[in-house]
Amino acid sequence: MKRGLCLLAFSMLVGAPMVRATGLATCDSGAPEGWQPQEKLAASLKEKGWQVRRIKVDGGCYEVYALNEKGERVEAYFHPRTLSPVPTGAKNHKG
Amino acid sequence: MPVWDPVVRIAHWILATCIIAAWFTRGATHDWLGYGALGVVALRLLWGWVGPRHAHFGEFVRSTAATLAYARAVVARAEPRYLGHNPLGAWMIVALLAMIALVAGTGWLSTTDRFWGVEWLQETHHLLADALLVLATLHVAGVAYTSLRHRENLVRAMITGRKPPPRAGDVFE
Numbered sequence: 692m693k694r695g696l697c698l699l700a701f702s703m704l705v706g707a708p709m710v711r712a713t714g715l716a717t718c719d720s721g722a723p724e725g726w727q728p729q730e731k732l733a734a735s736l737k738e739k740g741w742q743v744r745r746i747k748v749d750g751g752c753y754e755v756y757a758l759n760e761k762g763e764r765v766e767a768y769f770h771p772r773t774l775s776p777v778p779t780g781a782k783n784h785k786g
Numbered sequence: 787m788p789v790w791d792p793v794v795r796i797a798h799w800i801l802a803t804c805i806i807a808a809w810f811t812r813g814a815t816h817d818w819l820g821y822g823a824l825g826v827v828a829l830r831l832l833w834g835w836v837g838p839r840h841a842h843f844g845e846f847v848r849s850t851a852a853t854l855a856y857a858r859a860v861v862a863r864a865e866p867r868y869l870g871h872n873p874l875g876a877w878m879i880v881a882l883l884a885m886i887a888l889v890a891g892t893g894w895l896s897t898t899d900r901f902w903g904v905e906w907l908q909e910t911h912h913l914l915a916d917a918l919l920v921l922a923t924l925h926v927a928g929v930a931y932t933s934l935r936h937r938e939n940l941v942r943a944m945i946t947g948r949k950p951p952p953r954a955g956d957v958f959e
Binding site: 692693710712713757762 | 902
């Protein structure tokens, strides 16, 4: 039992950070040099009536936290090269 | 002899399960695990008030001086065995329950319209979750060490609720 507990403690410190839950989608988006600016995405979403709270890079996608035009909370992904929506669960989305 | 009542044991394992599962999940599942953990913390605190003897926080949470004295005894390898929680384990329980409440609280807050997508709150939630992971690791290490020192299986005790009866020199609380 003690060996098991020591193994558990070790894997908690060393292994847990590696298996932490990641984003809701990933994008095949290459180097950031070819990406469109976040400001452009924010502007187009604002035009749709969204209240954009935060945009960050997650899994090679732009991850947006916003309230949409109906005031609903949304966490949406967009491809940084095309700025087209990426469906939740997509893997290495090509845009 | 019976020490840990079923509520204490079930609360312990539900919390452990919620925390581990929340680490791996996102979205609605993650959120509900957090609400579940927060609910169990609240129930555990209430149980510390109305539950049986070994569930009472007043029974095992000691003063700073007594806890430091116990810590020195651990270093000197002269600490007594406690039938309930030892003073260091007791403060770890307090720290874990508080940290779980903070992690779940900040997580819930960042799902409200007011705080949705607020960066500092999301980062705080992550940092607190990291701190919880460190505390939980120390908790497991402490359980391993104490089990080894006093030749008793504390993991089994938290499953069955039973511990070897007090021997000479043990503390009954």
